[in-house]
Amino acid sequence: MNRRSFIGSTVIAGAVTIAQPVAAAPPPAEEKHVTQTLTRYLVAAKFEDLPEAIRTEAARSLLNWVGVAVGGSHHEGVEIALATVAPFAGPAQAAVLGRKERLDIMNAVLLNGISSHVFDFDDTDLTTAVHPSAPVVPVLLALAEYRKVSGQDFINAMVLGIEAECRIAHAVTPTMQDAGWHATGSVGAFGAAVAASKLLGLDETRMCHAIGLAATQPVGLREMFGSMTKSFHPGRAAQNGLLAALLAEKGYTSSLQGIEARRGWANVLSTKHDYAMITEGLGSHYEISRNSYKPFACGLVVHPVIDGCIQLRNENNLTADMIDRIDLGIHPIVLELTSNRTPRTGLEGKFSVYYAAAIGIVVGRAGEAQFSDAQVRDPVVTGLRDRVETAVDPSLTQDQARVKIRLKDRRVLERFVEHAVGSVENPMSDAALDAKFTDLASGILPDGQARKLLALCRGAERLADAGDIARAAAA
Amino acid sequence: MNRRSFIGSTVIAGAVTIAQPVAAAPPPAEEKHVTQTLTRYLVAAKFEDLPEAIRTEAARSLLNWVGVAVGGSHHEGVEIALATVAPFAGPAQAAVLGRKERLDIMNAVLLNGISSHVFDFDDTDLTTAVHPSAPVVPVLLALAEYRKVSGQDFINAMVLGIEAECRIAHAVTPTMQDAGWHATGSVGAFGAAVAASKLLGLDETRMCHAIGLAATQPVGLREMFGSMTKSFHPGRAAQNGLLAALLAEKGYTSSLQGIEARRGWANVLSTKHDYAMITEGLGSHYEISRNSYKPFACGLVVHPVIDGCIQLRNENNLTADMIDRIDLGIHPIVLELTSNRTPRTGLEGKFSVYYAAAIGIVVGRAGEAQFSDAQVRDPVVTGLRDRVETAVDPSLTQDQARVKIRLKDRRVLERFVEHAVGSVENPMSDAALDAKFTDLASGILPDGQARKLLALCRGAERLADAGDIARAAAA
Numbered sequence: 001m002n003r004r005s006f007i008g009s010t011v012i013a014g015a016v017t018i019a020q021p022v023a024a025a026p027p028p029a030e031e032k033h034v035t036q037t038l039t040r041y042l043v044a045a046k047f048e049d050l051p052e053a054i055r056t057e058a059a060r061s062l063l064n065w066v067g068v069a070v071g072g073s074h075h076e077g078v079e080i081a082l083a084t085v086a087p088f089a090g091p092a093q094a095a096v097l098g099r100k101e102r103l104d105i106m107n108a109v110l111l112n113g114i115s116s117h118v119f120d121f122d123d124t125d126l127t128t129a130v131h132p133s134a135p136v137v138p139v140l141l142a143l144a145e146y147r148k149v150s151g152q153d154f155i156n157a158m159v160l161g162i163e164a165e166c167r168i169a170h171a172v173t174p175t176m177q178d179a180g181w182h183a184t185g186s187v188g189a190f191g192a193a194v195a196a197s198k199l200l201g202l203d204e205t206r207m208c209h210a211i212g213l214a215a216t217q218p219v220g221l222r223e224m225f226g227s228m229t230k231s232f233h234p235g236r237a238a239q240n241g242l243l244a245a246l247l248a249e250k251g252y253t254s255s256l257q258g259i260e261a262r263r264g265w266a267n268v269l270s271t272k273h274d275y276a277m278i279t280e281g282l283g284s285h286y287e288i289s290r291n292s293y294k295p296f297a298c299g300l301v302v303h304p305v306i307d308g309c310i311q312l313r314n315e316n317n318l319t320a321d322m323i324d325r326i327d328l329g330i331h332p333i334v335l336e337l338t339s340n341r342t343p344r345t346g347l348e349g350k351f352s353v354y355y356a357a358a359i360g361i362v363v364g365r366a367g368e369a370q371f372s373d374a375q376v377r378d379p380v381v382t383g384l385r386d387r388v389e390t391a392v393d394p395s396l397t398q399d400q401a402r403v404k405i406r407l408k409d410r411r412v413l414e415r416f417v418e419h420a421v422g423s424v425e426n427p428m429s430d431a432a433l434d435a436k437f438t439d440l441a442s443g444i445l446p447d448g449q450a451r452k453l454l455a456l457c458r459g460a461e462r463l464a465d466a467g468d469i470a471r472a473a474a475a
Numbered sequence: 476m477n478r479r480s481f482i483g484s485t486v487i488a489g490a491v492t493i494a495q496p497v498a499a500a501p502p503p504a505e506e507k508h509v510t511q512t513l514t515r516y517l518v519a520a521k522f523e524d525l526p527e528a529i530r531t532e533a534a535r536s537l538l539n540w541v542g543v544a545v546g547g548s549h550h551e552g553v554e555i556a557l558a559t560v561a562p563f564a565g566p567a568q569a570a571v572l573g574r575k576e577r578l579d580i581m582n583a584v585l586l587n588g589i590s591s592h593v594f595d596f597d598d599t600d601l602t603t604a605v606h607p608s609a610p611v612v613p614v615l616l617a618l619a620e621y622r623k624v625s626g627q628d629f630i631n632a633m634v635l636g637i638e639a640e641c642r643i644a645h646a647v648t649p650t651m652q653d654a655g656w657h658a659t660g661s662v663g664a665f666g667a668a669v670a671a672s673k674l675l676g677l678d679e680t681r682m683c684h685a686i687g688l689a690a691t692q693p694v695g696l697r698e699m700f701g702s703m704t705k706s707f708h709p710g711r712a713a714q715n716g717l718l719a720a721l722l723a724e725k726g727y728t729s730s731l732q733g734i735e736a737r738r739g740w741a742n743v744l745s746t747k748h749d750y751a752m753i754t755e756g757l758g759s760h761y762e763i764s765r766n767s768y769k770p771f772a773c774g775l776v777v778h779p780v781i782d783g784c785i786q787l788r789n790e791n792n793l794t795a796d797m798i799d800r801i802d803l804g805i806h807p808i809v810l811e812l813t814s815n816r817t818p819r820t821g822l823e824g825k826f827s828v829y830y831a832a833a834i835g836i837v838v839g840r841a842g843e844a845q846f847s848d849a850q851v852r853d854p855v856v857t858g859l860r861d862r863v864e865t866a867v868d869p870s871l872t873q874d875q876a877r878v879k880i881r882l883k884d885r886r887v888l889e890r891f892v893e894h895a896v897g898s899v900e901n902p903m904s905d906a907a908l909d910a911k912f913t914d915l916a917s918g919i920l921p922d923g924q925a926r927k928l929l930a931l932c933r934g935a936e937r938l939a940d941a942g943d944i945a946r947a948a949a950a
Contacts, residue, residue, distance in 0.1 A: 080727045084718075088579035090565040104563035180738035185691070209702075216660070216699050217711060221691045221730075222738040227684075229691055229729040232722075236692060243559075247707075252555045254704040255696075263655035263697040 034260035034275045039207045041282040042164060042194055047156040047461070054286045055461055058155045061123050061162070063457040064293045064433055065133035066097065066473055069116035070453075071368060071440030073098025073475075077228035078115050081235075085110065094142040095474040098444045102474070105142040109192075109242055112138035113235030117184070119368050120230075121297050121440075125290060126424060128169035128183050132291055134234035135188030136161040136195045139242045141473075143199045144466040151463030153199060159288050161195030164211075166287035168259060170277035172270035177222070181269055185220020185233030192241020193248075200249050205256070212254030213244030215265035295422045295432060296366035298350040301334050304401030304420035305353055309360030312405055312413045320362050320384040322407050328357060329393040329402030341385075349376040357403070358385040367439045399423045445475060509735035509750045514682045516757040517639060517669055522631040522936070529761045530936055533630045536598050536637070538932040539768045539908055540608035541572065541948055544591035545928075546843060546915030548573025548950075552703035553590050556710075560585065569617040570949040573919045577949070580617040584667075584717055587613035588710030592659070594843050595705075596772045596915075600765060601899060603644035603658050607766055609709035610663030611636040611670045614717045616948075618674045619941040626938030628674060634763050636670030639686075641762035643734060645752035647745035652697070656744055660695020660708030667716020668723075675724050680731070687729030688719030690740035770897045770907060771841035773825040776809050779876030779895035780828055784835030787880055787888045795837050795859040797882050803832060804868040804877030816860075824851040832878070833860040842914045874898045920950060 050058075072078065073096065082101060090104030096111045103111065116122050116134045123133050140154055140161075149157075165187040169176075177183050193214035197207040217240040220233035248254070259265050259278070266273040296306050305328055312318060330353065340352040349355045349371050358381045359370050375381065393402065399420045405413040419425040421432070428436070434454060441450035453472040460466060525533075547553065548571065557576060565579030571586045578586065588609055591597050597606045615629055615636075624632075640662045644651075652658050668689035672682040692715040695708035723729070734740050734753070741748040771781050780803055787793060805828065815827040824830045824846050833856045834845050850856065868877065874895045880888040894900040896907070903911070909929060916925035928947040935941060 077727065080725045081722065084721045084725050084727070085581075088565045088568060088581050090563045090579065093563060104565065106560075106563050180743035212699065212702070213704055213707070216696045216704055216708065217692075217694055219692055221733070221736075221740060221743055223730045223733065223736040223740075224687065224691050227687070227728040227730060229688055229727070232688070232727075233691065246559050247556065250555045250559050252552065252559070252704070252707075253702040255698045255702060258696075258698065261696075261698040265696060265698075268655035268696055 032257070032260070034278055035208055035211055035257050036204070037279045038164065038167070038259070038282070039204050039211065042160050042198070043202070043204050043207055045156065045160055045283065047152040049283065050156065050159060051286075054159060054288060055155060057288050057291060058159050059458050059460055060293070060430070060433060061133050061288060061291050062137065062158065062460055063437055063454065064123055065116055065137050066453065066457050066469065067437035067440040068119055068121045069112055070098035070444050070473055071121070072115040072118040073444060075115065075118040077118050077231055078111060080228070081114050081232070082111055094145045095470040097141075097470070097473040098475055100475050105146050106239055106242065108142050109138040109238045110235040112141065113238040114231045117231035117234045119297055121294055121368065123291050123293050124300070125166050125169070125287065126292050127290070128166060128173045129177060130166055130169045130187060131184045131234060132162040132166055132191065132288070134184060135165065135237040135241060136191040138235070138238045139192045139196050140199065140466070141470040142242070143196060145470045147199070149199055149466045151459075151461045151466045154463070154466035155461045157195045157198035159286060160198055161191040162288050162291070163286060164194040165191030167278045171273045171275055172266055175272040176270040179270065180222050181218065182220030182222050182224070182230065182233050185237050186218040186269060188219065188234050188237025189214035189217050189240040189244065192238045193244040194241075196242050196245035197248070200245055202245065202249055206248045208256045208258070209252065209254040210245040210248035212256070212258030213247055213252070214241050215258035216254070217244070218265065218269060290424055292422055292424055293428045293433060293436075295428050295436065297368040297371055298356060298366060299337060300422075301331070301398060302338050302353050302356040303422055304399055304417040305330065305334070305403065306356050306360040306366050307420045308401050308403035308415040308417040309357050310364055311417075312403060312415050313361050313364055316413060318361055318405070320358070320380050322409070323361065323384060323387065324406045324408045326357055326361075326384075326388045327404040327406070328353065328388065328390045329396065329404075330390055331396045331398050331400065332392045332394060333398060335390060335392060343376050346371040346373045346376055352385070353390060354385045354388040355381070357388045358382075367436065369439070399425075445473075507732070507735070509753055510683055510686055510732050511679070512754045513639065513642070513734070513757070514679050514686060517635050517673070518677070518679050518682055520631065520635055520758065522627040524758065525631065525634060526761070529634060529763060530630060532763050532766060533634050534933050534935055535768070535905070535908060536608050536763060536766050537612065537633065537935055537944075538912055538929060539598055540591055540612050541928065541932050541944065542912035542915040543594060543596045544587055545573035545919055545948055546596070547590040547593040548919060550590065550593040552593050552706055553586060555703070556589055556707070557586055569620045570945040572616075572945070572948040573950055575950050580621050581714055581717065583617050584613040584713045585710040587616065588713040589706045592706035592709045594772055596769055596843065598766050598768050599775070600641050600644070600762065601767050601775075602765070603641060603648045604652060605641055605644045605662060606659045606709060607637040607641055607666065607763070609659060610640065610712040610716060611666040613710070613713045614667045614671050615674065615941070616945040617717070618671060620945045622674070624674055624941045626934075626936045626941045629938070629941035630936045632670045632673035634761060635673055636666040637763050637766070638761060639669040640666030642753045646748045646750055647741055650747040651745040654745065655697050656693065657695030657697050657699070657705070657708050660712050661693040661744060663694065663709050663712025664689035664692050664715040664719060667713045668719040669716075671717050671720035672723070675720055677720065677724055681723045683731045683733070684727065684729040685720040685723035687731070687733030688722055688727070689716050690733035691729070692719070693740065693744060765899055767897055767899055768903045768908060768911075770903050770911065772843040772846055773831060773841060774812060775897075776806070776873060777813050777828050777831040778897055779874055779892040780805065780809070780878065781831050781835040781841050782895045783876050783878035783890040783892040784832050785839055786892075787878060787890050788836050788839055791888060793836055793880070795833070795855050797884070798836065798859060798862065799881045799883045801832050801836075801859075801863045802879040802881070803828065803863065803865045804871065804879075805865055806871045806873050806875065807867045807869060808873060810865060810867060818851050821846040821848045821851050827860070828865060829860045829863040830856070832863045833857075842911065844914070874900075920948075
């Protein structure tokens with residue numbers, strides 16, 4: 001074996017190892033202070049600055065996230081993770097949502113981050129594919145139980161954590177994701193660190209150090225998609241950010257240019273970056289305003305089809321036996337990803353546009369319960385599924401679909417879905433979010449408790465003690 | 476701001492998000508099973524397979540590592556990290572070396588990983604710049620206290636953990652490091668995961684999952700060098716690997732191709748890789764045989780100078796007042812990194828080849844104590860320091876130096892250092908390692924306890940309970 005030497009190409013200097021002398025041209029002046037510019041804004045930003053619409057959207061994001069975390073709380077991956085950490089966990093400081101167990105803040109954050117992503121049913125920034133809440137909200141809930149936090153501070157820290165992670169993601173999209181990083185994991189620690197830093201009241205220098213400590217702990221290879229490790233990513237990112245903020249609070253030092261330095265986060269994880277995405281328009285535009293929520297517990301690419309089927313079903317009181325055949329006009333990506341004609345398990349059902357159309361007609365919804373193994377094998381559904389045909393229509397966007405249903409009585413029903421429900425242009429209504437929450441909490445929390453929890457989330461900014469949310473979310 | 480969409484370039488498929496259909500040609504067949512080939516060897520490898528020389532080198536690595544961990548155990552960075560994690564730490568399961576505090580295994584591993592790297596005085600693989608023991612040994616010690624582990628199993632797991640991390644590092648050296656990754660952090664979790672997996676007795680599938688979970692948690696940007704965060708890297712890598720193995724033990728799933736998959740570790744962290752470095756010669760060559768130990772508590776680049784100065788000092792009973800001037804012939808990199816003519820602090824002293832030569836003459840050693848602020852300002856030393864001159868000699872390698880000392884009595888002493896002490900070609904003797912250990916433990920552990928600990932490390936493979944090492948290393 002012929003080893004290539006690293007020492008020969010760069011240099012180890014010892015007790016403190018030094019970076020190689022900079023050979024490339026220095027970055028333009030405005031790139032030198034990306035981390036500090038962002039941090040200065042974050043430290044100063046107050047709840048009172050937040051527009052009404054942003055506060056409302058934060059409550060919607062919180063409500064949606066708590067619902068999916070409670071709903072996912074008994075998934076096999078969560079059970080394994082809990083059994084793994086329990087023997088070395090610390091004091092019972094924070095709730096594991098949807099469960100009776102309490103853990104120390106650091107381990108609670110891992111578990112809640114995992115729970116909230118196991119169904120991939122949490123909120124999404126559609127441009128970067130970041131799931132903004134999953135690394136941020138677990139940290140806020142744990143700290144809110146651990147140190148008393150007002151509802152206003154909670155919402156402000158949530159908005160700012162999401163602001164930081166989404167802006168940093170925008171700066172490297174799509175290059176970073178194309179390189180193989182799972183964005184939720186690789187930027188998540190920034191969101192968690194910033195949210196925690198706000199609640200801890202860190203000054204600019206310490207928040208910069210927290211961001212540096214977050215930068216040095218990116219999580220998440222896209223290779224892990226399809227295994228339990230995918231939902232581990234936001235959980236670990238949440239822990240990484242929380243630990244970063246707690247270390248920085250006590251004076252642990254890091255870089256003040258963790259994002260933009262020559263060997264900082266952006267250069268190491270991505271070949272391209274646009275730092276204006278991080279530093280421009282701070283305080284005038286809020287990333288959370290573009291957050292989206294999924295109505296259906298499957299891939300976004302089949303959402304337009306399900307949406308159209310449910311609309312026609314409800315408007316015409318359709319049942320499967322009335323239908324001769326269904327013709328779908330779909331974006332090309334739909335068949336690339338969900339072309340399974342004969343799914344046999346719930347998971348396979350998520351990758352079948354044929355099943356998706358059928359379940360929309362038969363049940364009129366497509367929550368997690370509609371992707372059970374039993375449901376996928378239901379003869380009424382499989383009978384209808386086999387009467388679904390697809391045709392690729394390159395003129396459609398990814399959130400569009402055409403649904404044409406020919407009835408046995410010769411009538412033809414058609415629907416063009418211009419923007420699927422759950423897209424930024426056609427967001428889920430408050431009522432739909434409430435129904436999704438109630439569905440997810442059902443069977444895990446008693447109905448009365450679920451209603452109370454829902455109300456706490458909607459009114460989070462008015463709480464004297466935001467820890468009430470975490471306590472009400474425990475089984 | 477004009478956002479570039481990730482969703483447009485790749486695809487989010489939902490409940491399980493799927494990787495983009497592979498556009499590039501599939502990798503050659505032999506690249507498909509790198510992780511499994513490595514794992515198959517690691518699972519089967521037994522202590523009885525280890526050559527005598529490898530077992531001896533493992534004991535030397537262990538001894539050196541325990542010494543530096545004890546020595547670093549009261550560094551400011553360790554104090555901050557301990558104060559940070561203490562409030563949420565779990566049961567007192569494992570020792571924090573050099574201290575009286577005990578923590579749960581996961582937090583003990585973080586602290587011991589940090590302690591062992593704060594002086595940058597731990598062992599080094601000189602080709603990859605990986606510090607092999609720092610992410611591995613903390614995990615072994617914690618598990619040895621937590622579940623009884625024989626000395627033979629301990630040494631075997633240590634050798635194999637180091638084998639895995641160094642081989643994986645070789646496969647991407649120097650590209651990964653040049654991209655900005657701190658190799659000890661970015662490969663450390665592999666070493667920790669493999670070492671833990673061996674002690675936990677994981678089968679091939681579970682060890683593959685552990686390696687996948689390690690792959691998805693690389694730590695460490697080189698930007699952090701010069702701050703406390705550098706020594707955080709091996710500590711966090713150790714935790715990442717331990718958690719990976721514990722999750723995999725209980726059935727948490729990940730990829731079986733974590734290293735070599737299209738969006739796996741090697742492709743995401745490095746633009747080039749040579750998988751033969753990982754899979755060839757398993758069981759016939761051992762990476763630990765190339766491990767090196769630093770005799771001096773500063774950058775490797777000044778080691779040849781210090782070595783030559785100490786040799787001439789000891790052979791000629793030199794004192795500073797005998798010396799007219801010192802002329803050093805040095806590799807070009809020495810002045811790039813250590814050209815500080817007038818260091819004022821201990822840390823600055825590590826970056827001054829002038830101080831390094833002077834301290835070698837005046838004290839005859841260059842341990843951590845010789846890089847105190849007081850020592851750097853000592854007038855005898857600064858006087859001699861100002862009589863040191865340097866000349867770059869491009870014919871020298873990095874472990875070579877020429878030292879020429881002109882005495883006031885007109886005599887001229889010369890020494891060509893062909894391989895500095897501590898290099899692979901000229902390793903530290905057992906006696907020198909013992910002395911380094913004793914120096915580092917001095918003032919932290921009572922002399923008798925330090926001697927006992929030293930003996931436990933040297934004879935680790937004969938221990939019925941390797942946890943004795945951790946217990947003897949606690950203050």
